[in-house]
Amino acid sequence: MALSPRNLMRISPVTWTRCFSSSACRGSVDNNNSNDGLLTIKEVRTHLMNMVGVRSQWGQENAWQNPGVMQPVAESQSELPMRKPSDSLVRARIPLSDANAREKYLLHNGGIRFGRLLEDFDTLAGLICYQHNKNPNLGDEQKSPYAFVTVLVDRIEQSSSQLALSSKKDINARGNVTWVGKSSMECSMYMEQEIDGESHQFLSAKYLFAARNPLTQKAGVINPLEPQTPEEKAAFQLGEENKKKRQLEGSKSLLKAPPSKEERLIIHDMFLSTIDQKSGSLKVNIKPENTIWMEDTILKSLIICHPEQRNLYNKMFGGFLMRQAYELAWSNASIYSKKRPGMCKVVDDILFRKPVEIGSLLFLSSQVVYSSGPDLQVHVHAEVLNPQEDTRETTNDFHFTFDTGLADLPRVMPKTYAEAMMYLMGKRHYES
Template sequence: MQQHILHALRRPCKVDILRRTLSSNTSNGETLTIKETREKLKLLVGAQTIWGSSTAGSVFAPVATSQDEIPPRTMAHSFRKVVIPLGTNPMLKEKYINFYQGIRFGRILEDLDTFAVDISYAHSHDSAHPDKKSPLSIVTALVDRIVLCEQPILPDRDIRMQGNVTWAGKTSMEVTMKLDQEIDQNWKQLLEAKFLMVARNPATKSAAVINKLIPEGPEEEALFKLGEETKAKRMLESQKTLLKTPPDENERLLIHNLFLETLDPKASTFKVRVKPERSVWMEDTLLKNLVICMPEQRNLYNKIFGGFLMRKAFELAYANACLHCKGRAKVLVVDDIAFKKSVEVGSFLFLSSQVVYTLDNHMMVKVHAEVVNPKDDSRETTNDFYFLFALQSTEVPRVIPKSYAESMLYLDGKRHFDS
């Protein structure tokens, strides 16, 4: 009994966590855990702690209308370190470990989303008044890319997360994060992730301005320039999507050759289709799931947490990849996750996964997420997810489209693979 009391007394209260924000993540300060970071964000935003209870967040603080009204920031201002204490807190291991004695990557996606929000608020919040609630709502607009390293993520050692804002526009910012673990007394990188975050005025739901970012030195200027180039590339690719423009000449030729491969040479007709050797029809790779969105999965703003959506989509994609290759697939890249619409608590979320492109031992899996209205079966797209998986050495069965719509999915998957 006495041990339980002492343990409770040692536990930091929520106010203490918020006050530690400024001293944490520095060379002399204490690094917060990812759980403490979530608690800190709840206080910073004034989130509803119990579903259905009233909050003090109905009165919103004034939001700046111009970037000239708020001070500019440096990249160092938003730099943060957070730890996932898998080694120092063995009880946490159960939440993160998978049945291969490896890591549940979906949990890492959840933590990355939380950390990206934390870094974004560090960029925009007034550090001179840490107890003051933020006037902004900051959400994830896009997971630009997550690239995993060869180093496996171990479930029994602390994971160090560090990152900062590397580019900022008027209402959006790019957050770059890196994860590493200490292996053989050396810190080895696990992955690098880039998220695009957007600021909103919680009262009007419109875009809100954020602090300008001033790069210091050639290295930071190069990072900022890369962010500008990435933004321009995203805008260009959005205009070249297959939903707006037809395939180019090389893509049309590729689809035609794939079609010719599926014709029966003895039939002399376009109607008889045969599956090439060591291949699978794309329609046979479809795997679906339905998620009822509960209050437990809500974020700071009472919408469904983006990290939860990513975890559910990844786990469905992973299962699909393993079923397709009849083996243990490894995720290499998470690419271009667009959050097109927030998901409300109580929604029926329909997830549809499909292997859309294969090459050698690689496969691209797309997950389409849509909210289903049970009254009239109407659907609205909320997210598209792209995951690149690979086998160790064995080639995976080729995926072959049958219809024109599947051919467009195939080209879409190839574009993401080639990028």
């Protein structure tokens, strides 16, 4: 059973409120469902640091020294209290109505920076994970024994209605845990804005987090989830289906299995279209009309990973990496289409293979790998360079879909077998 975003958010809201003046309420949830004083996304980060309790100045050793009760490390889920989806529901706002806060979200033309929204989504999802794993019997000042790391962003999708967002109106973000395994959980996330007097949802996302014991670096055990309403039960079932789908797609990866018969025919037809039939040779390439060679669509950047962009565990903040990858992909789509596309339609399967250490040289390489009508599929590959050892290690893969609005957009054309596999990978992500 598919679950619509509107049905999912019919859960009774739990609102984070400003209560910094009293240590007794700091980091707590207001269960009175007050609509006053939604936390800004900046205050969400403050609450997240309070709940984790490990952030220190760069160069100082991290220790669990912040005031608060440390939750015990559990060996099994039976030791942990059962949680409801509503227990982890968090609502916050991005205060675009505040001129001082607005500027970092603005594009040159007055639009909204999608990459900044990705950063805020990641921050909010992190807080939701800690909120789910709170022990209601230990009070509000408790600290989690685990680190929750982003494993995968399963999908971030823009509303098909293509709403005209305002850069001067607040954006409300909300989400909660909708599925739980033994050491991983899925967060369903949404953003909405008031348009013509009504609140409209324009962005949805699913994040997969895993619990890690920072002292042993092993998987942690997280609180079990007990759905209450039919909508919550449907969301949990959807999470189970997403898990099976990810496992199936992993087994069909082009790194593990050959293309399907249909895909092989597509690649062969594209290959024949690049051969000069008059030459009688397979080695004479011609570029078909209204196409661009895939090798000519590469755009790269290099990031020096400074402490300023670290997360609570002194690794590079995943939201920052998503923003950098998105902005590179957007730039590539702009160069390819010779116009500036709007916000990304879909972000599909952002895979975090390993954390990026502070001080790393992070190399981002983007490439247009598939095109269909006015749409472009851009893949961004992230890897850490070690200049001393002359090695590269993959850390992330990103997949973005852009709508250029052009009816006569050139098709991207692979030359080599490796590019053909990237074309098929892009096609799969686009059609998923």
